[in-house]
Amino acid sequence: MSSIHDYALWEPLIRVVREGNAAALSEPGGRVAGRIGVGSWSVPMPRRSPPAGRAMLVQDMQDEWDAVQRVRDVLVAEGPESVGFLLETPGRPVLHLFDTGTAVEAGLQGPYPGALLLVEGAVPQPWRCLPEAYPGRGPDPAADPGLLERTLRERLPDAVGATEAEIAAAEARLGLALPDELKAVYRVVRAHWEDGDRDHIEVLGCELVPLEELAFADAASRQRLWQFAAGVTLRTGPGDAVQDLVGSPGWIVFGGNGGGDSFAVDLTPGPAGHTGQIILISHEDMSGAALHADSLTGMVTGRKPSRPSPPVTGESPASVWVNINSTRSVAEAAHPELEVLQIGFWDGEPFSLEPVAGLPRLRTLSAYPGTLADPRQIGRLTGLEFLMLAPEEWRVLLAAGAVPRSLLAAGIHVNGTPHPIPVLDLADELLTLWDRPRITRTVLEGP
Template identity: 30%
Template sequence: MSLTDWQTWEPFVDALRRSAPPGTDVSEFVGTVGRGAWQGTYLDDGDADLRRDHYRKLAREAARTGDRGPKADLDGALRALAELAPDAEQLVRVVAAGRPDDDAVELVALPPAVVSGPVTPILEVVLEPGALPAQYLATIVPPSDAAVAPSADPDAVARVIAERMPDAVGATPDEMAAAEANLPAGSHLPDEVRALYASAGSGNLKLTPEEDRFGGFEIVPLSGSFLREAFLPAARFSTWTADVGTFAPEDPSGRVQSVVGSPLWFPVGTDGAGNVYAADLAPGVNGHVGQILLLDHEMRAGAVYRAESLAALLVGRTASPAQPGPDEVGQGSGDQSSGTSGPVEGAGPVEAGRAPSSDPEALNLDPATWLERLDAGTVPETLKAAGLAPDRAHPPALPDAILVANRLLGLRGLPPIEVTRLTRPADQKRDGLLGRIFGR
């Protein structure tokens, strides 16, 4: 049997009906099965709380008597289904109706333009495939008078490497030339960065541990490390629903330019916990070329100033103690300032990457409101993404979301969501009084 056969699903449909709270007319499961696992939401007459409350009572009774728990039959049926799809997850909606003849299973196939989320299988529709919010497209260049800091000292950087990593092997000139060629046109690696990599192409730079002072980092290789792209705007982007309101914090001292991320923040080291130290090739108006920034994996946008030069970090081990932590900046609030401290390109006429309300890039509306707009022909042509779950506590019903998503996809000629509906075969119908009595 396969997942497209009614007989495959029948044990779960019947278990879903039997496990419903007393008095339930229609029970529903919306979720995924496959790869040996399953997850989803149960609704009984449209309510997600009824079953939870019912199960708590049954679980307490089972614990007292030693009987099987209330989900045993359900989990057994789901386990059998999950084993039939070892290589993929199947999105499904299962309906156990008051009349077994009305039972149904809907296998849902989402096209690439439809994005799932933690609260709903249809979180948003990306109407312009590959598009990013405007603030994720903004680029930076160094101020015309940008210079290295007085503390910059390539020789000091090389001495630290020689002392702490005597067996290190430096990167070759060709490797440094290739890394520099990958930078935006006209950009160059600072002499301190060249000194670092000429002394050690990789390895762990450990400094003497001292309280409140820099203890070293693992050198990020010039090539082959995922950390070289991990903090670029596209890598920091998750979904339109989560990130359309994400803006980089502003450095009040004007040392760091305010963008989501940039290839001009050149990774040189990592603390091993997912955070990166980067040499800044495009500082703010009050910064220095080659200053060291911290790219914190808990920050969704921007960078934090760490030291005015690599030598200052390694030799003087200076830091900026007044810098806010990740809980205070860059957490993606639409209310945050996203002003810049240096020239920003690519934002166009929209200040700080924010689209005017009359020409939105994205909207997050409930299905009923989307239907009103679709019927009235008032879906903005500027729209790049359409969210369908503005209320995370009460996500839309899957059939409503599918209807709206397919109409939105049709506006741009994109492939629709496909639904394969399975029902009880005619020779298994349970019509009649006896079927209604013994159907549960």
């Protein structure tokens, strides 16, 4: 048994949580739940305020910090990535631990599970999309590798460049010939810290990635929590310079802006783009990229792109929200192009799903609790890949044997802070339908 299941490891956290939630735990059926992970934690504690005139410091919550860190140290050393917990005190403390394993994404709310991964290795549909080939797309006429190299040498006279052998090694590792402009950049500056070539940041307008760290911004490199990624839709218009993709095997990341965003050479441009154009990939977006320059030459010489991306106008028929502030009926949302239907808060009569039955592209459905007139109608949506429902609606589907077998992943809507055990029981039932590993549970009793 891993030391993560050692009661002594959790004793400081139990003490802190009991002291901070004494009133809640003293009530009949009182409980406190949370989650601790390698990168973050969620421990229910009363809000603390620092002394007047001073910001909050670690020492103001040192007891909580130390208790959490004990657990995190074990997670880092032994795994798992995160563990949910439920503390009950019916006399003696009882601590339930939940390891969601490889078949469940960590939830965003305490111990409640995130998306259930019903098919091993499956990814949302946008992550499976490859770039289109648009005939006639070529380099920007003003792209000039020779001019680019001369300009860089003039502005960076002391820079250390890469050798031809090092460039060839990078091409062999990536499996393609680097664009001539990109090779021109690395012939001048290879961006090694030991070279002290920091002046290139101002000259290039980005922090250059060392040659040996060049990588593709393909779909696998983009974050993809199913709960959010299943709602992504892609939309490339005829006037777009950049294809709306999650990632592309033709996006070569060569730099960053210091804020988490990446610059890439785009070898798979959109219908109005240029091969070799420079795009900026935001770390906050799950898809798409913005045109930054027509070429590396243009980026260094300060020439603005000749074809700024046209603004996206109107709501895409591929993704529709139905709620009190948006589209107000499922019938209004029904469209042959509909891929994602999300039904949010609604104070009227529940909706029938009859208008969207048989739509050829509908792959994601998320419904707020109580918004469906008959959840069993979901059984007719035979192309669904992701379904998110409240526990009550899932129970209706399970009882009717109407859970779509086309699902790749599933989610459970949790409102408020219900007892975690029934929610985890439901998750295990769904995982069992697909013969997936269930959530591991451990119960520890203290003195």
